[in-house]
Amino acid sequence: MFRSISFSAIFTFLLMLTACGPSREKMISRLDEMDKALTASHPADSVKVGELISAYQGFAHKYPKDSLAPLYLFKAAGLCMSFNKSIQALDIYRAIRADYPTWRKAPDCLFLEGFIFENNIKDLAKAKQVYTEFIAQYPNSELRDDAENAIKYLGKPLDEVIREFEAKNAANDTLKTAGK
Structure with missing residues (x-):
């Protein structure tokens, strides 16, 4: 019985690792694609700006301990500043300082x-x-x-x-x- 529980626990752990890995990598890849598309478009599409801000925040929410989380939040705040979303930028900058004070x-x-x-x-x-x-x-x-x-x-x-x-x-x- 103990052996089947350990095997089951190991299998579940490995399944979780493989499930989380590609999802994180896919999110990073998607964020890079969205950023490049936004950078290439002139003038910038405000809908795409909003989507990228949300996607950056979504990554940080899903992976708060990831080393990229504060960077993506910083990028989101920068976009907010550039597109006159001052209050949202303030909120994000404050969140970075609260959640990542040593960054x-x-x-x-x-x-x-x-x-x-x-x-x-x-x-x-x-x-x-x-x-x-x-x-x-x-x-x-x-x-x-x-x-x-x-x-x-x-x-x-x-x-x-x-x-x-x-x-x-x-x-x-x-x-x-x-x-x-």
Whole structure:
């Protein structure tokens, strides 16, 4: 009896492995095909964009422990940003940070939340709060300077920002010339 239970358990386990393997691989292959088709189409079809976003999220839902799950979610959020689905992008970036806090792009997700509040939603107070949180949580990030500059220039008209950069560059040129 014990022998038949062990054989049955092993058989069930092997069956599960073979059932899960191709399904995962098929999903990855399908996601790659969908991504290539979307990239090749100009202008992008909004229905296909929505399908790809859902497919990326579906993979992450089905395989949450897979190393590709946070990457696919990140791609989904990027598509959301590109196609003016700001709230959905925010939700996905937050989910990545909550579910994959040690993933290499988790800091970028917080920065991009600030970017969305600043540029898409136009909530400058919330953008400042998120950028400040980003600087506090990730002081060594490559995006730290970008977050600091975003805070510095929040709400300023583009022409004013350009004048400030031109003045700063002129001052730097003067210092370089004086040092020669």
